[in-house]
Amino acid sequence: xxxxxxxxxxxxxxxxxxxxxxxxxxxxxxxxxxxxxxxxxxxxxxxxxxxxxxxxxxxxxxxxxxxxxxxxxxxxxxxxxxxxxxxxxxxxxxxxxxxxxxxxxxxxxxxxxxx
Amino acid sequence: xxxxxxxxxxxxxxxxxxxxxxxxxxxxxxxxxxxxxxxxxxxxxxxxxxxxxxxxxxxxxxxxxxxxxxxxxxxxxxxxxxxxxxxxxxxxxxxxxxxxxxxxxxxxxxx
Numbered sequence: 001x002x003x004x005x006x007x008x009x010x011x012x013x014x015x016x017x018x019x020x021x022x023x024x025x026x027x028x029x030x031x032x033x034x035x036x037x038x039x040x041x042x043x044x045x046x047x048x049x050x051x052x053x054x055x056x057x058x059x060x061x062x063x064x065x066x067x068x069x070x071x072x073x074x075x076x077x078x079x080x081x082x083x084x085x086x087x088x089x090x091x092x093x094x095x096x097x098x099x100x101x102x103x104x105x106x107x108x109x110x111x112x113x114x115x
Numbered sequence: 116x117x118x119x120x121x122x123x124x125x126x127x128x129x130x131x132x133x134x135x136x137x138x139x140x141x142x143x144x145x146x147x148x149x150x151x152x153x154x155x156x157x158x159x160x161x162x163x164x165x166x167x168x169x170x171x172x173x174x175x176x177x178x179x180x181x182x183x184x185x186x187x188x189x190x191x192x193x194x195x196x197x198x199x200x201x202x203x204x205x206x207x208x209x210x211x212x213x214x215x216x217x218x219x220x221x222x223x224x225x226x
Contacts, residue, residue, distance in 0.1 A: 048214075105160075
């Protein structure tokens with residue numbers, strides 16, 4: 001059981017480049033999330049999804065896009081990379097039975113630098 | 116929008132001393148969760164509290180959820196070097212689906 005898998009683990013982008021951070025989970029979780037964590041800081045919610053075809057903005061959505069075409073995959077797209085998007089990005093998923101057991105499972109993260 | 120705050124931001128303790136971190140939400144929560152993140156790692160789930168006034172224990176860790184379901188605390192008795200890391204609370208606001216994290220409390224334990 002792989003859990004939540006994120007790729008790539010590291011990436012360096014030039015300003016203005018685009019990229020997609022991949023996230024897939026094999027636990028049949030309906031809920032998926034993207035967070036960013038700046039050095040020494042907490043986690044900020046970028047986007048989340050409560051099921052295939054449904055996405056919504058979190059606290060810091062500007063500069064990002066997401067899609068959820070399947071239950072397993074929740075890719076995060078950066079269209080025009082900016083230095084302010086240098087961060088560690090975590091994908092997470094949780095049980096569909098919200099409220100009863102809300103445990104978030106995290107991927108190992110993607111460290112992104114925009115230079 | 117919903118805001119989750121934590122204090123203190125940092126805490127340095129001598130091994131064997133107790134440690135407490137406090138979490139406050141600007142809105143009522145349907146549940147609160149606690150996570151631990153080791154340096155260079157990802158957050159790992161510790162516990163979830165759902166009921167008003169709920170208290171749960173895990174060995175040396177005690178978690179409380181406030182009566183108004185807007186605050187919570189994590190207390191560690193007799194800290195050990197294995198407790199080092201950042202402790203985050205995370206709350207789901209009632210009627211909303213997103214889970215918002217607090218800024219975390221970074222714990223250092225001096226042997």
